[in-house]
Amino acid sequence: MKKLIFLAAIFTLVFITISATIDKTATNLKDNFVFGDPEIASIEELTFGPEGVLFLGDTKNAAIYALDTRDVEEKNSAGDISIDGFDEKVAAALGSTPENIKISDMAVNPLSKTVYFSVTVTDGTPVLLKLNGDKLENVSLKSVSYSKIMLQDPVAVDAKDRRERPLRIWAISDLKYHNGKVLVSGLSNKEFGSTFRSIPFPFTDAQNYASLEIWHAAHGQFETHSPIKAFDVINLENKDYLMASYTCTPLVLFPLDELKDGAHSKGRTVAELGAGNSPLDMISYEKEGKQYFLMSNSNRPVMRIKYETIANFKDDITESVDEAYVAKGVAYDNLPFPYVLQMDKLDEGNVVYIQRTADGDMVLKSRTTKWM
């Protein structure tokens, strides 16, 4: 009898424990999520998917993590954001000073309009923070509901199995969620090459994601193998295109349906945005029924490109630009925002950005798209 009571008690305890850890908000998307410590080693890129799922690009583990933030309460608009000395604030929240931290990315949850930041400290420990009013809060990376996929190169996987060598490391340069897929651009640390992956989400064990090496043949037919730095998706005549901006600053379109496993896709160069520059972030927004793209840059102000301009540009730039620092192809406007380090769409009418001002201060601000 005592044994029976003991067993019943154990069973009840196990049942309570399991029910407590089951994700109550679980939907199909989160069915394969597990609860625990995902052992994230670094966060280079952040992007939100649906239902409060935050994707994190971890270059050190060569993996993409999907985290359930449970931040799903829908809000139509975010309040104004204006914080001076933002790097000092983040550093103070981590008990440190600005030279010992790095804000690696920023993403806005499209449901709650909450802004999330990934931060790295000197020894490489990654931290995830979110903004609540003007206060920062820590988002646990140790006890979370998550799923992950390793970004293994098929060749390298074989090579490791047979030769026990370390895998190639991919630096993840941009990450976006689009239409049931996580899109990842990256570059190799040893061979100069660019990869682009389209990974179905929810992640599957099979890892049967598309992988390809991108090249384009602009400029007198020379291949470039240049790494994609930032990208977005653009729909032209009912077809989705990857719009990729490169370190060597061409803007190139690739039909998304052509990005198949192992295939090479030849892109169409629609703009040359000038040398000596590297794109940082690319976002899009709508204003008065028209779509615009914004691109922040390392050495140029934020550029605004109208959707129509891209849609109406039918050429492929294959001629070299002869004059120094001249841009070519689709027209763009320079907005008066230099040194924008991070940028994302905040809500329907606003963007949020981190900017280094002329006096060296780092500010976090929101701004209406009316004036952009």
Place this chain on the structure above:
Amino acid sequence: MDVVNTVIRFRKIRFVLVFFCAIFLLTNCKKEKNLEELAINYEAGRAVAVSFKLRQADADLECYLHGQRTTPVLGEIVIFEDRYQFIPVIPFSRGQEYEIRSNGNLLASFKIVMANKNDPGELKNIYPSRDTVPENLLKVYLEFSQPMQQVGEALNFISVIDETTAKEVDVFLALESELWNKNHDRLTLWLDPGRIKTDLIPNKELGLPLSEGHKYTLLISKEWKTADGIPLKRDYSKKLVVTDRDSQMPDPESWEIVLPVAGQQGHLEINFKESLDAILCLETLNIENNEGEKVAGIFQLGKEEASILFKPVNSWNKGEYVILVEAKLEDLAGNNINRLFDTDISKTKSGAIPKQFYKIRFSINE
């Protein structure tokens, strides 16, 4: 009269002084009494928490960086009986002072003392190790003795002087995601590929990063810190003399193999007859016996990465062997075994499927 007045005045002053001293002591005692036995908790040399006792429970405790008024340090407070522990999200920083406050009132302050300084980091290797490089040099590797700081930009600690023009020049590609290995002790720097490839816009506008006939000095500042926040042991420098373009692909057919003797653990030497990419060399070569089994051993770079030595774990047996060379092995200019880095694809023959591996066979007879 005067004497009496003076005594009264003195008593008044004394009374006022004693009163203020008593108030001061009371307030001080109150502060010290409520928080006591403060201790820093260390784990693997890192200050992971601060613990203390409180006489009266306090729900408004916060930890701040010294001097900071608005943003508290993020972390959690764990309470066990009368003992409190504050665990910051990130361990406390060495040399930094912190304060514990309740409703804005200072309860205690503490400083994380510098532990015994670890060994300063050193720059172990700069690859290519040779001084003479082609004008289309593609990569430079920096190898450190320990993991380096993971904040800031590496290029802020690296400068390149063109000694021929006596000017500082930008040759390396600035990347938002720097190319470190997982241990963060090896950095890959690319000389801007857009400037190396003929006719690309950066090439037309800025020319090659390195100019033939010029001498350069690569300087690495000791201000660069390790992950522990300790500066490098010293400044480092490397001279580069730039020669003409390397437009030849590495050719395994032309390599010389110096054979070991059967029954011994002698080295197998592969002489490339040119310097190759140091890191790819170590990762793209393997030796198999005629059963297709990998021969256990380690590879060690030879002088100026123009050769490599293979040291087997066991003695060599008589028989046939094969050196497997992955086609992605590159020379200093990024030319691999299948293609030149700067390729005019309109002139590339189509149809031929490039090989993934090249094989060099050798046999050990005696």
